[in-house]
Amino acid sequence: MKIGIIDSLHNSYVDQPDIEQRVLGGDASVTLYRVRSTDELPPDALECDGLISWHLVPLQAGFLGELKACRGIVRAAVGFDNIDLVAARQAGIAVANVPDYGTEEVADHALSLALSLLRRLPRGHAVVSSGSWDWREVGALPRLNQLHVGLIGCGRIGMAVALRFKAFGCRVSFYDPHQSSGVEKSLGVNRCETLAQLLECADLVSIHAPLDDRTRHLIGKEQLAALQGKYLVNTARGPIIDGAALRDAVADRLLAGLGLDVYEDERQAIPAEFLNRDDVLLSPHVAFYSDAALPELRAKAAQVLREILSQGQHRNVVN
Structure with a gap:
């Protein structure tokens, strides 16, 4: 499986995808993309089987329609307003969130x-x-x-x-x-x-x-x-x-x-x-954060994505 993490160059959350790689296991290749918008993503990002999304990079209809193999996107947060849910559904992509962290x-x-x-x-x-x-x-x-x-x-x-x-x-x-x-x-x-x-x-x-x-x-x-x-x-x-x-x-x-x-x-x-x-x-959008909360969020996002890709469903799917 090819997994992408889409984070922002501005106020990023992930320095390296170590937690996600550990949760997703050895059969997954996890790549961190830090960009200002999806226009800056390299072509190989369009080949990902699954994505983990952070909030400052919108995932809009044009980008979602170009994804070639993606079956699931997990928004690493409670809110998922940066993702076009209708376009994702039309592309056959399940979108989930992580409502129980922090x-x-x-x-x-x-x-x-x-x-x-x-x-x-x-x-x-x-x-x-x-x-x-x-x-x-x-x-x-x-x-x-x-x-x-x-x-x-x-x-x-x-x-x-x-x-x-x-x-x-x-x-x-x-x-x-x-x-x-x-x-x-x-x-x-x-x-x-x-x-x-x-x-x-x-x-x-x-x-x-x-x-x-x-x-x-x-x-x-x-x-x-x-x-x-x-x-x-x-x-x-x-x-x-x-x-x-x-x-x-x-x-x-x-x-x-x-x-x-x-x-x-x-x-x-x-x-x-x-x-x-x-x-x-x-305060700088820090309410979600503690030394325990951020690793918990990252691990849970990866776990939800793993279950979507392996089982085809998850109770956190929002579209």
Whole structure:
């Protein structure tokens, strides 16, 4: 079997394909391709029996149609928005994801961003760094057990986040039109029937939805206006928030605090409006990561691909 790993030259995830080679076994030849786009791939990449895809390189219809032998593509992540699922299906290629890695890390990171904003840790650091120990300079701080947290999306990660906030005594609500009835009872949280209802009732909103045509720019100018004086955290996908509307909201100090691990276009420079602000916390798409999570993700992606190629199916197939 010829296996290709398609990673990016920019912010790459794989230095060498040692983990994948070990999982796929001696009958597989694994090649790492680090490119800016599929146009830069050598001709031999089109002969791969299977591919492992990382998120910064889109796999679009034109490329998928040129693959000569490919039977499976595994997106090394929960989300798979960089792959044209319809074109892959038409080409007879199964596409799968890895939905069960890094749940703890993303949930912990969302909570970390939220707590840092709520307790105004960047502002506290700046106060002490300036030579002052006057706690009054930090500003107003909400009490956590009086906070109403709203979650957009209540899948594996959203549930983990809900449980973490509940441990702090927070009231938790979620909006997720795709989640079955009764989840709210199992978790002991409240379900909102509309996004508008969630934005109205929550003091802090954390995003945990996948990116698709329905969620792209789900949070725009109108939704940001509903969050005036509130907190917003996104550890899901950048384009769920309209980038231009978010820049305007930050410039106008509309939000009480903003925590971002993902951005609308992570290949571009971060907007100047987000920089040097103690009400904005930024991290470099690291929520998924820990010393344990990345090797786990790579191994699971290779394992899923091996089963697709050997058995013709896998429960993680999304197309």
